[in-house]
Amino acid sequence: MNQELKPADISRAPIGVFDSGVGGLTVAREIMRQIPNESICYFGDTARVPYGSKSKETVTRFSRQIVRFLKTHQVKTIVVACNTASAYALDELEKETDIPIIGVVKPGAKVAAEVTKNGKIGVIATEATIGSQIYTQYIREINSNATIYGKACPLFVPLVEEGLWQDPVTDEIARRYLTELIDSGIDTLIMGCTHYPLIRSTIGRIIGSDVTLVNPAYETALELKNMLKERGLLNEEPPKLGSNQYQFYVSDAAEKFKQFANSIIKYGILSAKTVNIEDY
Ligand code: DGL
Numbered sequence: 001m002n003q004e005l006k007p008a009d010i011s012r013a014p015i016g017v018f019d020s021g022v023g024g025l026t027v028a029r030e031i032m033r034q035i036p037n038e039s040i041c042y043f044g045d046t047a048r049v050p051y052g053s054k055s056k057e058t059v060t061r062f063s064r065q066i067v068r069f070l071k072t073h074q075v076k077t078i079v080v081a082c083n084t085a086s087a088y089a090l091d092e093l094e095k096e097t098d099i100p101i102i103g104v105v106k107p108g109a110k111v112a113a114e115v116t117k118n119g120k121i122g123v124i125a126t127e128a129t130i131g132s133q134i135y136t137q138y139i140r141e142i143n144s145n146a147t148i149y150g151k152a153c154p155l156f157v158p159l160v161e162e163g164l165w166q167d168p169v170t171d172e173i174a175r176r177y178l179t180e181l182i183d184s185g186i187d188t189l190i191m192g193c194t195h196y197p198l199i200r201s202t203i204g205r206i207i208g209s210d211v212t213l214v215n216p217a218y219e220t221a222l223e224l225k226n227m228l229k230e231r232g233l234l235n236e237e238p239p240k241l242g243s244n245q246y247q248f249y250v251s252d253a254a255e256k257f258k259q260f261a262n263s264i265i266k267y268g269i270l271s272a273k274t275v276n277i278e279d280y
Pocket of ligand 1: 085
């Protein structure tokens with residue numbers, strides 16, 4: 001049951017973070033770095049990943065269930081750490097949810113619109129995110145002269161999950177995906193999928209050092225920090241010794257998730273619990 005929190009307790013409540021699987025750990029990692037006093041309740045939908053090839057209706061239904069699950073953990077805010085879920089479901093979730101909820105698309109779009117000098121911005125993401133045109137929409141709200149070049153890069157997700165972060169195969173695929181963006185003369189590139197920051201060095205090397213890479217995970221943690229501060233929700237106290245600061249839940253394959261999580265988060269994740277998300 002979702003018990004009411006007293007106002008004094010709210011800032012100590014965890015931040016709910018969710019993704020279709022392991023990718024959102026890149027966002028959780030930035031939150032851990034930038035606001036280390038905060039507790040996190042993470043949900044990875046490992047049974048139903050990928051979201052990037054699913055419909056808006058399906059991704060919205062999945063996201064609603066996860067929000068209901070996170071709310072049973074009395075989270076003070078929710079971060080939709082998945083670009084696809086942010087693109088497809090955030091508007092609906094915002095309308096339905098009585099706690100602040102932020103996605104990863106707007107923060108990345110905002111920075112890209114501000115840093116571009118020639119107004120040519122590339123976006124790489126899942127098919128769903130590119131098809132939704134959500135980055136284009138947000139960028140144009142800030143910089144109406146910008147030209148946005150979107151490119152779906154579906155193979156990057158399995159390559160990252162297979163651990164091929166520094167591999168000739170990933171180099172070759174990246175070259176094929178990125179050539180048309182290089183040819184279009186972009187000066188800014190948004191890594192609009194949770195997994196892509198993990199192959200940042202490959203993407204950066206191939207796209208060239210003249211192109212500024214924008215990492216929405218980093219920008220989202222920054223925006224989250226500012227939002228919590230403005231609303232008086234930032235936890236000013238360090239977590240108590242022995243407290244369960246970071247909790248991880250998945251819908252399947254908890255052990256595999258734990259191994260992946262430990263390869264990117266240095267904190268040391270001891271357990272991930274499996275949840276039947278269809279119950280929510
Ligand atoms: N987390 C997804 C995203 O950022 C990538 C993986 C998937 O397709 O579910 O869009």
